[in-house]
Amino acid sequence: MSIQFQIEATRDDARAGKLITPHAVVETPVFMPVGTVGTVKGIPQDLLEELGVNILLGNTYHLYLRPGVETVRQMGGLHGFMSWDRVILTDSGGFQVFSLNELRKVTEEGVTFRSHLDGSTHFFSPESSMEAQIGLGADIIMAFDECTEFPANWERMRTSMEMTARWAARSKKYFEEHKGEVPWGRAHVRPDASIGAGERQLSVQAAELRCAGQTRASALRQAEASRKNPAGTSVSAAGGATQSLFGIVQGGMDFELRRESAERTIEIGFPGYAIGGMSVGEPRETSREVVKATLAHLPKDKPRYLMGVGTPEEIAMYAGMGVDMMDCVLPTRAARHGLLFTSAGKISIKQARYAKDSGSLDPACRCRVCQRYSRAYLRHLYAANEVLAQVLNTIHNLSFYLDTMQRVRHSIRLGEGTRPPSGVSSQPKP
Amino acid sequence: MSIQFQIEATRDDARAGKLITPHAVVETPVFMPVGTVGTVKGIPQDLLEELGVNILLGNTYHLYLRPGVETVRQMGGLHGFMSWDRVILTDSGGFQVFSLNELRKVTEEGVTFRSHLDGSTHFFSPESSMEAQIGLGADIIMAFDECTEFPANWERMRTSMEMTARWAARSKKYFEEHKGEVPWGRAHVRPDASIGAGERQLSVQAAELRCAGQTRASALRQAEASRKNPAGTSVSAAGGATQSLFGIVQGGMDFELRRESAERTIEIGFPGYAIGGMSVGEPRETSREVVKATLAHLPKDKPRYLMGVGTPEEIAMYAGMGVDMMDCVLPTRAARHGLLFTSAGKISIKQARYAKDSGSLDPACRCRVCQRYSRAYLRHLYAANEVLAQVLNTIHNLSFYLDTMQRVRHSIRLGEGTRPPSGVSSQPKP
Numbered sequence: 001m002s003i004q005f006q007i008e009a010t011r012d013d014a015r016a017g018k019l020i021t022p023h024a025v026v027e028t029p030v031f032m033p034v035g036t037v038g039t040v041k042g043i044p045q046d047l048l049e050e051l052g053v054n055i056l057l058g059n060t061y062h063l064y065l066r067p068g069v070e071t072v073r074q075m076g077g078l079h080g081f082m083s084w085d086r087v088i089l090t091d092s093g094g095f096q097v098f099s100l101n102e103l104r105k106v107t108e109e110g111v112t113f114r115s116h117l118d119g120s121t122h123f124f125s126p127e128s129s130m131e132a133q134i135g136l137g138a139d140i141i142m143a144f145d146e147c148t149e150f151p152a153n154w155e156r157m158r159t160s161m162e163m164t165a166r167w168a169a170r171s172k173k174y175f176e177e178h179k180g181e182v183p184w185g186r187a188h189v190r191p192d193a194s195i196g197a198g199e200r201q202l203s204v205q206a207a208e209l210r211c212a213g214q215t216r217a218s219a220l221r222q223a224e225a226s227r228k229n230p231a232g233t234s235v236s237a238a239g240g241a242t243q244s245l246f247g248i249v250q251g252g253m254d255f256e257l258r259r260e261s262a263e264r265t266i267e268i269g270f271p272g273y274a275i276g277g278m279s280v281g282e283p284r285e286t287s288r289e290v291v292k293a294t295l296a297h298l299p300k301d302k303p304r305y306l307m308g309v310g311t312p313e314e315i316a317m318y319a320g321m322g323v324d325m326m327d328c329v330l331p332t333r334a335a336r337h338g339l340l341f342t343s344a345g346k347i348s349i350k351q352a353r354y355a356k357d358s359g360s361l362d363p364a365c366r367c368r369v370c371q372r373y374s375r376a377y378l379r380h381l382y383a384a385n386e387v388l389a390q391v392l393n394t395i396h397n398l399s400f401y402l403d404t405m406q407r408v409r410h411s412i413r414l415g416e417g418t419r420p421p422s423g424v425s426s427q428p429k430p
Numbered sequence: 431m432s433i434q435f436q437i438e439a440t441r442d443d444a445r446a447g448k449l450i451t452p453h454a455v456v457e458t459p460v461f462m463p464v465g466t467v468g469t470v471k472g473i474p475q476d477l478l479e480e481l482g483v484n485i486l487l488g489n490t491y492h493l494y495l496r497p498g499v500e501t502v503r504q505m506g507g508l509h510g511f512m513s514w515d516r517v518i519l520t521d522s523g524g525f526q527v528f529s530l531n532e533l534r535k536v537t538e539e540g541v542t543f544r545s546h547l548d549g550s551t552h553f554f555s556p557e558s559s560m561e562a563q564i565g566l567g568a569d570i571i572m573a574f575d576e577c578t579e580f581p582a583n584w585e586r587m588r589t590s591m592e593m594t595a596r597w598a599a600r601s602k603k604y605f606e607e608h609k610g611e612v613p614w615g616r617a618h619v620r621p622d623a624s625i626g627a628g629e630r631q632l633s634v635q636a637a638e639l640r641c642a643g644q645t646r647a648s649a650l651r652q653a654e655a656s657r658k659n660p661a662g663t664s665v666s667a668a669g670g671a672t673q674s675l676f677g678i679v680q681g682g683m684d685f686e687l688r689r690e691s692a693e694r695t696i697e698i699g700f701p702g703y704a705i706g707g708m709s710v711g712e713p714r715e716t717s718r719e720v721v722k723a724t725l726a727h728l729p730k731d732k733p734r735y736l737m738g739v740g741t742p743e744e745i746a747m748y749a750g751m752g753v754d755m756m757d758c759v760l761p762t763r764a765a766r767h768g769l770l771f772t773s774a775g776k777i778s779i780k781q782a783r784y785a786k787d788s789g790s791l792d793p794a795c796r797c798r799v800c801q802r803y804s805r806a807y808l809r810h811l812y813a814a815n816e817v818l819a820q821v822l823n824t825i826h827n828l829s830f831y832l833d834t835m836q837r838v839r840h841s842i843r844l845g846e847g848t849r850p851p852s853g854v855s856s857q858p859k860p
Contacts, residue, residue, distance in 0.1 A: 041816065042817035044798070044825075067785065067810045081806065081807055082807060083803050368476060374511070380468065387472035388471065391474060
């Protein structure tokens with residue numbers, strides 16, 4: 001079993017459903033916070049659980065460089081390493097080797113690049129990306145693609161798209177041959193129908209360890225790491241659960257190339273499909289049109305993942321168009337810059353106008369930050385460069401995003417469409 | 431009512447008791463985390479509550495500079511500003527104007543110094559320190575003293591001690607004349623016998639606000655800020671509760687000067703007495719002797735507060751000697767440098783030896799960090815300069831300190847003495 005996707009309700013193009021993965025069940029459409037190097041910056045995992053995060057994203061490029069795939073593998077994969085027993089998705093590293101590295105050399109084989117940490121030279125290919133992602137052990141992993149730059153002429157978009165298609169086939173080949181090497185061990189979490197922080201079944205081994213007095217997390221980690229895993233041996237994980245590899249559609253901003261990329265990716269065959277190469281500097285209206293055009297070519301019965309998007313209005317809009325999964329650094333990165341999304345618009349908390357504002361950040365928000373602290377305090381924390389500013393701001397922005405998606409899911413099920421709640425706006429507050 | 435101190439058990443010189451303050455009850459001996467600018471760095475207040483923090487310390491010097499006393503006053507004092515309804519103690523600013531400011535001018539009147547933030551010139555005196563601390567509204571405030579430098583010859587220790595005594599009298603005079611200006615409003619938390627995160631009674635006004643749907647914290651903040659407070663008007667806080675001003679004993683490392691300082695401070699009369707001017711570079715054995723000698727001159731029926739101390743072994747030792755309250759930046763500051771106190775000794779988590787260590791940080795520790803994460807993960811977070819490193823390290827170190835004091839209190843009540851739990855050591859792990 002790798003992944004199951006069940007659509008339970010639709011409204012126009014939007015779908016509300018469940019992604020059943022080896023570690024947990026995820027309600028869709030879903031927004032995935034980014035936990036770049038195995039941490040959603042500043043937020044402990046138990047707080048992520050309380051916020052209702054069921055799936056988060058790890059960046060293979062960053063983890064490969066530090067702490068390294070081997071370290072993570074020995075901890076039982078990312079789940080064991082970061083003590084997270086819900087769902088993880090890793091990207092392929094394809095985006096960062098392009099976006100973070102000016103000096104790189106791209107051939108049919110792969111990409112040679114330099115570490116942004118220490119300048120050392122590395123090489124990523126479809127095969128090595130799969131190897132890394134198998135070692136990291138996320139539930140969902142991504143094909144190694146080339147993220148086409150913007151702007152690009154038609155010829156460039158086409159050759160890039162075609163190489164992505166060839167790399168997708170190589171990704172799948174390597175993955176199918178090696179997916180048994182995932183370091184999950186005999187114990188991993190079985191999904192069940194309940195969502196959120198409810199009980200999950202552990203395999204017998206982990207359950208025995210728990211009875212012996214270990215904490216759930218350390219039992220899971222020990223069980224996950226305990227399985228011997230000689231290179232090249234195809235060993236199935238418990239119950240036959242494996243990772244799932246998603247394909248990525250490229251093609252720049254050309255509708256026809258997008259169609260062709262979709263068809264070629266579907267022809268190779270994946271349990272889910274992502275739309276990559278968006279949010280690379282194109283106008284917002286172009287993004288919308290390209291995504292809409294691409295969605296039309298993706299199978300309806302498989303999850304559709306729009307990578308790297310977006311603002312609160314965008315995630316609601318794209319969910320309305322039939323996207324099932326999205327990820328973006330925006331809520332967490334904006335939080336660290338004191339930019340907070342509220343039901344009345346975006347607020348820059350560092351502004352002097354908030355210095356003596358005793359009101360809640362967002363009276364309509366139920367998160368613990370809005371329920372407890374004043375704007376004056378949040379502003380003070382930011383002005384004083386206090387770590388708590390980053391922590392509280394991130395808690396709020398994540399809550400805002402997760403609440404937005406929760407309302408979208410609810411409205412799909414109720415048949416009400418997916419407009420964001422009235423007043424939600426990413427525009428700066430006047 | 432300002433403060434009540436009840437000793438409930440003794441064992442040799444150690445006392446276990448309760449400090450009953452306007453906002454809450456604190457079990458003693460107690461260790462107070464430092465929340466310099468109104469935040470215990472990186473830890474949200476609800477997490478502090480869960481860790482069992484009942485009293486924290488704010489630094490008047492820092493808060494005076496940013497965000498400023500007036501801002502805090504308008505938010506209902508520090509309790510309202512930082513949404514903390516347990517106990518707060520502020521220091522007088524005396525220590526920082528000396529320790530953070532090379533360029534300063536000390537006269538009988540007070541201290542002229544420059545802000546470390548922007549170089550602007552300021553002046554602190556006993557009167558202005560009291561004014562600031564009244565505006566900040568902590569439950570316990572400290573007399574404005576001169577922290578004698580180390581080393582100092584006898585003449586210098588004497589003249590410094592005598593000025594501290596004169597400043598103590600001026601502090602008390604100003605405080606008694608102006609304590610009614612504390613910005614607590616008609617609502618503040620009544621203490622009750624239960625300790626920890628239990629229910630507390632709110633005054634009628636705040637209770638009504640809660641019933642109207644406000645959160646407890648915002649109700650408290652609104653109630654605290656709502657009382658009009660024209661300058662110079664002596665208005666009692668609800669139920670007559672006021673702040674308490676503690677005196678500080680100085681005298682350098684000279685036993686006779688310490689005795690004289692104690693007597694002169696007691697002669698002025700305070701509800702509690704602190705031992706200041708320690709941990710200024712003196713040898714550890716000297717600290718112990720001076721504190722022991724000074725304690726002998728302090729009244730047994732009043733709380734004794736040793737400022738700026740110490741390691742886990744020291745806080746247990748001093749509690750055994752009869753100290754009731756201590757504060758120190760060590761657990762929080764060490765945490766930010768990856769130095770973690772464990773039952774097997776101090777660990778520097780950044781060391782390469784932990785890079786693949788799947789074990790718990792401290793198997794004997796029940797904190798959420800030790801219950802969930804591996805040393806490898808903590809080491810990775812620190813190496814990657816992640817904010818979560820600071821957050822998790824701080825949670826652990828604070829838990830370690832608070833658990834240490836909890837065991838000390840327990841052992842006093844059981845009559846077992848106050849040695850730290852076997853194995854507790856601040857020495858580096860071999």
